[in-house]
Amino acid sequence: MRSPTCKRPEIQGCRVRFAAHLEMKKGGNMSNNYFERVSSGTPTNLWVNNVTREEARAGVAAGAVGCTQNPSFPWKILKSDTDSAYANELLDDILARESDDDRAIEILQFELVREICRIFLPMHEASGGKQGWVSIQGNPFKEDVKSMIDFAHYHRTAALNAIIKIPVTKDGLKAMRILIAEGVPILGTEVMSIDQAISICELYKEVSHGMKNPPVMYLAHIAGIFDEHLQAVVKDGNIDVNSDALWQAGIAVAKKMHQVMESRQYGVKFLSGGARGLHHFTEMVGARADVTINWKGTADKLIEQDGPVVQRFLAPVPFNVTDELQNKIEHFRQAYNPGSLKEEDYESFGSVVRFRTSFESAWLKCRQYVGERRTRS
Known part of the structure; x- marks a missing residue:
């Protein structure tokens, strides 16, 4: 996908930065921040997650090449220090014309993500559509096939660089089958297992075969939430397991998943997400992948520490x-070994449930807030 020539200053500036980025990838001199050194010396790149407008701009300046948002995004922005007034002004305008609270949240999310898309759009255009994607995901309480397709069509109108985020569940795969054929760019999310990764990759391979211009396809392996779930399983079950081994669980699955995708040459791009510690970025360095992390508390800390760039992902996990x-x-065993899960198992897989529940919780808080604000107005 190549954008028409544009003389807007911000796009021209982004083209210059993108050209410099390519030179760094070729081994040019680079002495800037941690993420720029990661990008210049390895095949790994930074994305930022659930960002305010200020964080999005900081991310781009630091070297981020994409952005993820999830259904907890509206609630985060409504309560943020920097964008709360802006989000509430948008919400009040929406409530004046929309009587359904859920629909009001969906519109608010659309408008908030569209603004983030604008910040990344110059990069997207300057790179010919290779970078600058911003993901958007639908209402977590509406994940039937029709609703996901309807959300995808609606969300694609936000911006050229809006990529549609859909959970890799049985219904999600059905929706993706239709959307891939339509040429919709997709980020398959809530991937916790090798089986889910294979399902989405095989689907993309099948549907995109023979397409002249197949849409871009990413999958997001959620290593951090997977680790968080395993820690809860170990604690609740009083399981005696080596803490050093447990610390490596999510990255171990990521390494095997990445190896399967590379060896089979699927053509699906790998994104790692759900970070719950700095190691969920640093242990991924060296992968031919992008890693999405929160700006506050993760990306800013890594910049502050300015540690050495070490390609840790290339080190095998000991047997x-x-x-x-x-x-x-058992949860690790099911995630790690292909053939352990069927498509109908994905939605109820424990770590998937944990991730989705966090979205549902934030959406419910947002729904209550919207109802109260409507009553006060």
Whole structure:
């Protein structure tokens, strides 16, 4: 996808930065921040997650090449220090013309994400559509096939660089089958298992075969939430497992998933997300992948620490680590071994449920807030 020539100053500036980025990738001199050094010296790139407008601009300046948002985004922005007044002004305008609270939240999310898309659009245009994607996901309480397709069509009108985020569940795969054929760019999310990754990759391979211009396709492996879930499973079940092995679980799945995708040459791009610690970025360095992290508390800390760029992803996970995890934690075993889960199992897989529940919780808080604000107005 190549954008028409544009003389807007911000796009011309972004073209210059993108050209410099390509030179760095070729091994040019680079002595700037941590993420720029990661990008120049490895195939790994930074994305930022659930950002305010200020954080989005800071992310772009720091070297971020994409952005993810999830259904907790409207609630975060409504309560943010910098964008709360702006979001509430948008919401009040929406409530004046929309009587349904859920629909009002959906419109608010659309408008908020569209503004983030504008910040990344110059990069998207300057890179010929290779970078600058911003994801948007629908109402977590409406994840039937028809609703996901309807949301996708609506969300694509936000901007040229809006990429549609859909969970890799049985219904999500059905929706993606239709959308891929339509040429819609997709980010398959809530991927916790090798089976889910294979399902989405095989689907893309099948549907995109023979297409002259197949749409871009990413999958998001949620390593951090997976780790968080395993820690809860271990605690609740009083499982005696080596803490050092447990610390490596999500990245171990990521390494195997990445290896499967690379060896089979699927053509689906790998994104790692759901970070719950700095290591969920640093341990991914070296992967041919993008890694999405929150700006506040993660990206800013890594810039502040300015640590060495080490391609840790290339180091194999020791067999004694994966053996212990498989022997003691069924959830890890199911995630790690292909053939453990069927498509109908994906939606109810424990770590997937944990991730979705967080979205539902934020959406419910947003719904209550909207109802109260409507009553006061």
